[in-house]
Amino acid sequence: QEVSNLPKEIKGLMSLRGEVIPVSDTGVMLHGKPLDVNEQSKVLLFELNGQMVGCLVSDAKDIIDIELSEIKPFHMNTKASEYFFGVVERENKMILQVDPNKFLGRIEDLDQLPARLKEELA
Template identity: 40%
Template sequence: MENQHAILFQVNQEEFGVGIRYIQAIERMGNLKEISGLPKEVRGITNIRGEMIPVIDAGVILHHQPLSINEKSKLLIFSSNTGPAGLLVTEAKEMIEINEDDIKPFHLQADEFSGVLERNGQLIIQLNPDVIVQKIEGFEHISDQFEAEETAAG
């Protein structure tokens, strides 16, 4: 099979990976605007190069607890059916090349995990951002919600 690239990132002390084909950019976590009524997985929105991006908290998705935001926090920007979104992670580590054959199936009832990779004696779970977005109830209406809030504030 062919080689592919993945971004390794941390959520708390655990390492995860995501295929580079999903990621448009890696950004520092800037100002976060919290908006009431969003699903618990969505921390709020942030402005990335003039575009309002919903911020999905990987800590809530993976550990049911929001991440602390600090200078190492990063946003993995990816495209979803409703436009760009950002996955808030503790830290983005590196880009690695992996052989597709090295990714083994993940045998749990969790569609957001696309497989597991062993690297340097450590197991790295591969995430599928498309499935993460699909599982967030009401995510497709978030852009409508923050546009309504901006209109009310303006």
């Protein structure tokens, strides 16, 4: 069933354990163009204000534990930098820490989307 008037950042919907979850496209959100979906694409799930939201990413290699003491301040002068709150260095790689509240919070009417989806998809 088609869903009308989704925010431009929402790639689509997924169902997980009976819950309809909006999935954002990080390519649109960070670079203004959609990500190519392929075998490496993943959906990362976040809980934001009590609701699940997915983020489509081009790849996710691992889930790692990070101590707060490892996170260093992140300073970069780009539009996207407002969504990152820190950086961690592991095995000579820099891992940016995303603030999901800022990143996903910019999607217009995201908090109202689950209720609207349930109504439209019923």
